[in-house]
């Protein structure tokens with residue numbers, strides 16, 4: 120759960136000026152992997168602006184998400200370079216493996232899948248990131264092994 | 279004994295880091311420490327920005343002997359240190375036509391380039407102000423501080439520099455207009471949003487030479503009379519943001535930024551704003567709305583931003599590459615810069631060349647270089663020597679260029695005259711296995727997600743086009759669809775509020791113009807000639823060509839392929855998901871495509 124103190128610490132790092140709304144929400148996103156509703160309420164109060172304005176921003180900007188994410192975040196790059204080199208096949212592979220659509224989280228809360236645009240290493244396309252780690256020049260048949268390795272890691276921790 | 283200085287440059291750009299460069303750098307450093315090399319030579323391990331050949335990374339370069347190593351692994355550290363004294367490590371050298379290439383200038387990938395913006399990228403430590411200064415950094419600023427604003431602007435004007443963010447607006451003219459307004463404060467803003475999904479020129483520049491961007495901004499600020507500047511940097515570019523922030527901090531410490539620039543009465547304060555991950559925020563008015571803390575929607579430009587931009591004050595917005603060109607222009611003089619390029623497009627341009635080309639990476643060439651030189655001489659041609667089909671330039675606002683235009687010089691105007699465009703520098707090379715209809719759908723889909731929705735032609739036009747293109751790709755195309763697409767395109771060009779909507783037609787119109795037969799094959803023959811559109815493609819194995827090696831079987835994610843070793847394999851159409859992995863895996867061109875009857 121998100122604690123009010125943590126949210127307050129993030130928000131109060133910024134002056135009460137609307138131009139810092141996006142930055143504060145991005146910090147929450149970084150910290151919690153999503154922007155919690157309590158966070159928006161407290162931010163609206165801090166900045167003295169209607170919460171609807173913050174909702175508008177949170178839904179407009181792709182960097183922000185209003186729903187909690189899974190423990191491991193799989194980002195499949197579908198920028199042009201990756202697309203041309205078969206990114207959609209990776210999407211199919213991940214969908215087959217996890218039985219969820221991009222944008223969703225698995226029932227066990229382990230994985231979230233997102234399709235993103237260009238992560239800056241187009242020369243190594245197609246690229247998939249798991250928790251920020253790059254898997255380059257990936258072929259669809261390698262996908263199950265990568266996902267299994269994260270499952271295995273979590274299994275070890277639970278035992 | 280005289281002390282030699284050896285430098286080991288380890289590329290630590292995004293691409294090489296993704297390939298494990300940080301571990302390589304650490305291993306080399308550990309090896310240097312373990313051998314106590316400092317006694318006779320001072321060995322400096324420098325983590326640089328992108329050297330351009332990311333695909334061959336991690337890249338390590340030894341200086342001054344100028345040896346380039348590729349695909350370096352941690353375990354190579356010891357051999358690399360040995361080679362400081364002796365012969366180069368053969369297996370890490372580049373092989374071209376059976377020969378080993380040791381030095382940078384013997385590698386055609388670099389030999390044909392001319393670096394202005396990227397001159398220090400891959401050479402200096404981006405986090406070291408001293409290193410930047412040792413390579414001539416902030417000399418341009420020193421010259422600018424001795425000049426009047428008028429004189430600085432004249433110099434930029436004479437260089438012929440045009441904005442590299444895509445539109446090609448003359449930078450000198452933009453600055454002169456902003457300088458002419460006596461409304462303060464004024465702002466200088468750097469556009470580091472790099473929204474083209476498949477390009478990384480600006481990101482690499484900010485990562486690899488952050489001080490060049492900052493120096494450009496300071497000179498711009500002096501010219502227009504701004505005392506505050508903002509860098510708007512794409513959300514995904516964490517490394518670029520980090521390097522820019524550290525460069526800003528060290529510039530403040532050195533008295534280059536702040537209330538007294540290099541001891542003068544000039545001031546400039548710089549800060550970073552992190553983009554929110556919206557393509558439209560690269561557009562000037564949307565970007566400014568985003569900085570002000572609003573939803574990033576464009577506004578109609580009855581009044582231009584140079585007059586009333588950020589917080590309604592005069593604002594100059596320039597692209598990263600534009601700003602990073604400025605220090606060299608001021609330092610070496612406008613004549614030097616204007617010697618490069620063509621009549622109306624001076625200087626150089628950085629391209630991110632990716633896709634189905636052998637040497638993908640970042641290149642900088644004089645304006646006017648032909649696409650053929652870029653793809654074949656620098657890029658080494660198409661992967662597996664397959665036939666070239668098209669090159670897409672300029673991202674979602676750009677176009678697809680066919681073989682017949684490859685000998686045109688690339689500059690701001692020539693490609694536009696032929697119904698394509700140079701754009702901001704993304705270049706995606708496509709071969710005969712890329713479907714042009716699907717590429718058009720890809721861009722329209724991207725723009726559909728990214729349209730802010732404020733104006734109807736863009737919002738609805740894109741949605742309609744997406745539906746039509748999806749139908750064509752999935753086998754539901756109808757006679758008349760092509761003409762309908764063209765009509766929607768023209769309406770969007772005429773009636774959209776911002777350039778996102780006005781240029782969204784380009785990928786569609788250029789693919790129709792140059793590859794109409796592919797559209798027709800989808801619609802009339804229910805066939806995707808490239809074998810990309812799954813609903814229109816059936817993969818089959820040519821029994822005569824199949825050697826039964828089993829590569830396709832291992833590559834298939836759907837277990838659709840069967841066959842005995844050394845016997846021809848077969849694909850089960852009921853299991854096949856038409857992903858094409860088998861075709862990519864086959865070394866004998868034994869996987870063929872057929873259309874699917876509707």
Ligand SMILES: Cc1cc2nc3c(=O)[nH]c(=O)nc-3n(C[C@H](O)[C@H](O)[C@H](O)COP(=O)(O)O)c2cc1C
Nearest residue numbers: 441442443469472473560561562596597600777778
């Ligand atoms: C939808 C849209 C997206 C844009 N994205 C970018 C971008 O990511 N980076 C950029 O420098 N310019 C982008 N531009 C162009 C800018 O609006 C502007 O022309 C440019 O930053 C001006 O700088 P320059 O004159 O130095 O090129 C975009 C324009 C539009 C319409």
Ligand code: SF4
Nearest residue numbers: 731732733736776779
């Ligand atoms: S053209 Fe598209 S992106 Fe631009 S203002 Fe209109 S809806 Fe928004």
Ligand code: FES
Nearest residue numbers: 196198201238241
């Ligand atoms: S397109 Fe995938 S990393 Fe750039």
Ligand code: FES
Nearest residue numbers: 291293294328332
């Ligand atoms: S990141 Fe190292 S060569 Fe591009």
